[in-house]
Amino acid sequence: MSDQYAVMGNPIAHSKSPNIHRLFAEQTQQDIEYNALLVDIDDFPHAVGEFSAAGGKGLNITVPFKQNAWDLCSEHSQRAQRAGAVNTIIINSPGDYHGDNTDGIGLVHDLKNNSIQITNKKLLLLGAGGAARGIIEPLLQENPTLLHIANRTESKAHALAELFSDLGNIKGSGFDVLAGKSFDLIINATAASLEGKIPSLPDNILATSGNCYDLMYAKKPTAFVQWGIQHGATQSIDGLGMLVEQAAESFYLWRGVRPDTMTVIQALKSKN
Ligand code: ATR
Secondary structure, three states: OOEEEEEEEOOOOOOOHHHHHHHHHHHHOOOEEEEEEEOOOOOHHHHHHHHHHOOOOEEEEOOOOHHHHHHHOOEEOHHHHHHOOOOEEEEEEOOEEEEEOOHHHHHHHHHHHOOOOOOOOEEEEEOOOHHHHHHHHHHHOOOOOEEEEEOOOHHHHHHHHHHOHHHOOEEEEOOHHHOOOOEEEEEEOOHHHHHOOOOOOOOOOEEEEEEEEEOOOOOOOOHHHHHHHHOOOOEEEOOHHHHHHHHHHHHHHHHOOOOOOHHHHHHHHHHO
16 A cells, blocks of 8 residues: 555645645655545544554644644654644654644745745745744744734734744834835735735835735735735745645655655646
8 A cells, every 4th residue: 555645624625735745756756645634623633643543654734733733743843843833744653743844944945946035135924823933933044134023913923023033133013113114025924815805014115126925825816916016026926836845845754755846836837
């Protein structure tokens, strides 16, 4: 039997992960099977237990279980600890789980794929929830001049900035103090995207030649991608590339082989 992997989430029907991992496996000639598993909200630990008891080797975890996955793992990578969430589980043996988080490194790889500079740039991160927290450490490792977190609930932005203050120049605020400031890269990590909304931002907040990146992706340009285009972004892109890059990092953790991501990103884009 092929080695078994899966992504668990709720909802999960529209997940692109099985397709991405199938393409990775074909390309690298790895004998794996990867399925999408819908898990009841209260059933996550049990579902992981069953999967591992049946010999499963690894899991990707998506909304809303990334925090539950953290709780379930007996050991965590350093980046998972900083992220406070797990999106990749390596099953050492049934019931023995190592948690990692590949979301942030996936974003950084995709920014690099698109030649978007982070080093010595001023970054604005919109949102201070789980998605925002997951990307802060890898962004700071690239040495931006500033990472400014702006959030509707200001206290959460301050708390996140405090949590990562040892890693670089990071500040937190509400949206109201952004007037008059400008940033080279604006990253949207708010859940507002899901409803086609974006936080209200001052008109000149994007620097000349600045870029926009939405962690969300959709068939049509997201509300934030459209905002970037309307406000003169050199590039305004969604999170499809990040999705493939985080998957590649998970694949590497499980299989020790690094797939080529560009062909897979192109294949997914041509399907959209
Ligand atoms: P996720 O795991 O997707 O980050 P989350 O932890 O619930 O989900 O965080 C959601 C983020 O989107 C938060 O930063 C939230 O702002 P609050 O902390 O003020 O709740 C932000 N968000 C959600 N809807 C929003 C909206 N309509 N406008 C602005 N920010 C919004």
